[in-house]
Amino acid sequence: MSYSTTTLLLVLAYVSFSTSAAAISTATLVETPPINNTLYIISNAERPSLRLPGLTPVGFKRSRNCLPNVLAPLDIGLIVSCPYDARTGLCAETVETIGPTAKKLGVEVNATCVAGQDADDDCLYNLISGFGKKSTKAVLIVWDILDFDGLFESLDIDDSTPEADDSDDDTPHFDLLSKVVQNEVTSVVSQGCAGLDGQAPGSFRRSLRAARGYSKKIQKKERILSRVVGKSGQV
Template sequence: MASLFRSLFVFVCLAATTIAATTTQPYYIITNAETPSLNRPGLTPVGKQRAEDCIPEVFSQLNIGFILSCSVDKDGEEGLGCPVAVKTATPLAQALGLNITLCGTGEESNDDCVHDKVHAFLKASNQSALVVWDGTDMDSLLENADVNDAGLDEDSLGLQQVSSFADLILTVVSGKRVGQTSMNCTGLDGPA
């Protein structure tokens, strides 16, 4: 059943990409995969499975040509979840033959980095982009990337709650969140 939902999601995303290609192609935002409790480093076994199996399966079908993630700030105080965000993105980047571009976090970083790099790529390409970010810093990412709710139903998941769900994919077109869905990873994600 989960693979049926994943196939449906991919179909909808590909259709949105085809429709949006005449204007602006979509980009996608996800958080790092599951991590251990008590701020222990790395990914859990479920997080590793999501990063190594599910994310490449889902996103390799979405014409991704650019992957962006975060780096720890110069003081080592902010963006502590960035190494696991990069670890989450690495299997997909390797499968697609892409490098992972980084933007800093914290007060010393360029607040426009994510917005500028994603939009520069989208403007120069007909492919989509994927942002894989530290789940504990999603509020800053969404603010700095200028992502708005685009008038989605107020009962739908708010942007502030994105960090709570490792399986959530936000779809953004022209700075507006136009959709959200589960990755529907077989054996990892329960019914929505």
């Protein structure tokens, strides 16, 4: 093999390697496209302590008497929830919470994406973006209040705003309705259920952050209480 031929082959190999490396580098820089459909996010309605099954009387009223009327005008074409996980107790009431609304809208609840540590990071995004390829209707997400952090992270939702003065309040609020456009929270309002909700104006952003931060604290408390109940044999 001549010197010129060897040089040519080396040059071609270098060009090929450089092109492949550039392609890989470019691929790593490509971000996941934002979801184009408007998202509405709510948590499960009020439930008993100690992870007892079902909704409280207040949660029952919210689910059946309020949410169908509040959510009906939002042009919802897909309802996403998480299935009940018997091991962690997550999502025991999410489908029950949204059942009456789904029936009124004539939209089936899709509960294929699990919550918690076993969640597939791409499941929700793939489900919603796939729906977005064939419809511009809004998507309603009904998620366990204890896994709001996981939900927001899996969809890369940005809710960064200046903290309110009362941001230390860690009380969970089940009345929040969050609107997300292009991966950014654009509004957080109360569902305004008559006889149930009466939150002070200006506190909704703090409450959303409280719902996300509430998760770790309440899970630890419930694990301790569950062990106590298990040892005593009482419900």
